[in-house]
Amino acid sequence: MARFVQQMVIIFILILFLAALPTMISINMEEKSIQWSFSQFPAAVSDFISQLSQGNLGTYQLGLQERSIAQDIGDNFITSLIIMFFGVVIAVFISVIFGIFLSRLRMTKIFRMMMNVLSTIPDFILIVLAMLLAIKIYKWTGIRVISLRPDGGALNIWFPTLLIAVAPTLYMFKLIAEKYYQTSGEDYIRTAVAKGMNVHTINFQHVFKNIEPFIIADLVKVISLAIGNLFIVEYILNVSGITKFIFQSTEIQPIAIGLISMLFISFIVYLSIRLLIYLFKRGFIYE
Known part of the structure; x- marks a missing residue:
């Protein structure tokens, strides 16, 4: 303690x-x-500290306006939390599904090749390329998948979420795929195969249970990658998230509030993913 x-x-x-x-x-x-x-x-x-003790969170600049942090922090916090949570969930889900349960399929080999190519490109470049692709899709089909307006609604949620999920997915999938092949060569896996156990049973009861500690151990790294991309995505796409307090002011009050809020978001996402992994185990492995 x-x-x-x-x-x-x-x-x-x-x-x-x-x-x-x-x-x-x-x-x-x-x-x-x-x-x-x-x-x-x-x-x-x-x-x-004096302002906090008085219950005053201070103000920040939004264009030419000076707005109250207390008035905007609730909506901004929820927006960043939703983007972070679902971005990390997507990363863990895709990595586990393709890295363990669908690892023997041919499409997984193609997916692995794509991941290896994308992992050589910096995150910022991937985000910019994704934005250019979204603009091209709008020109070709007339379907808007991206919005640069702070009041873009769902467009300011789902597209940034996908961008947030890219870097964590590249990292987590590479980790799980490597651990999967290491675990598959263990004697207890060979014994289970020799006894005629179903592949899915082996993946659930043996492989996942032995890879899970590595997933949890690297969950902090995955969240840190998502947080780093959150700064880029919210700034470029003009999302009304928690990073606005950091980028829109040079005073200590809004920047500190923004950084502390990011810390709370990371903590909430970490506990939520741990809970989802626990529920997954209880529902599919220990039943």
Whole structure:
């Protein structure tokens, strides 16, 4: 418990330091150099804590308007949470299905080749290419699959969700496929095959149960990849998510609130995926 509290304190200080960076950095035009003003950090932290203690979350800039964080944070938080949650769920689902249960099919080999090619392309380039493809689809068919308006409705949810899922899927599928082939060569798998057990039974009762610890262990890495892409996707697609507080201001208050909210989103998504994996086990493996 003491270690957990210590980690939380360190994370909180780190978030405040990152949020205060814009106020601590200035450019000296005469000397053409960057100047650091670390003396402003304690004052910025004190002001942040003071406003929070008064129940004031502060304001942020949205274009030429100055809006209240408390007024917008609820909807923005839910939007980012939905995109993150379903993006990670899609990544884990596709990786498990193709990496374990459909691994012997020919289409999985084609899917694996596609994943290997896509994994060589940087995430930012993949996002840009996906946007260009969406624009081309609109020109060819008249069907709009992308919106750059903050009030785009469902278009600001499902398309960003797919983009968020790309990098985690590439990482998770490669991990599961590698562990699957390692596990398939174990003696207990060969014994199960020799006894005539069904392939699906082996995958459920033996393979998945032995790969599951690796999935859970790398779940934090998967969520971190999704969070990194969330910053890019919400900024490029003009999604009204939690990152607006980070990008729309240089003050410590909205940036710190945005980063802390991202931390809560990551924690909620992590617990939710763990719960889904547990329910999957109870429903399909231990029945």
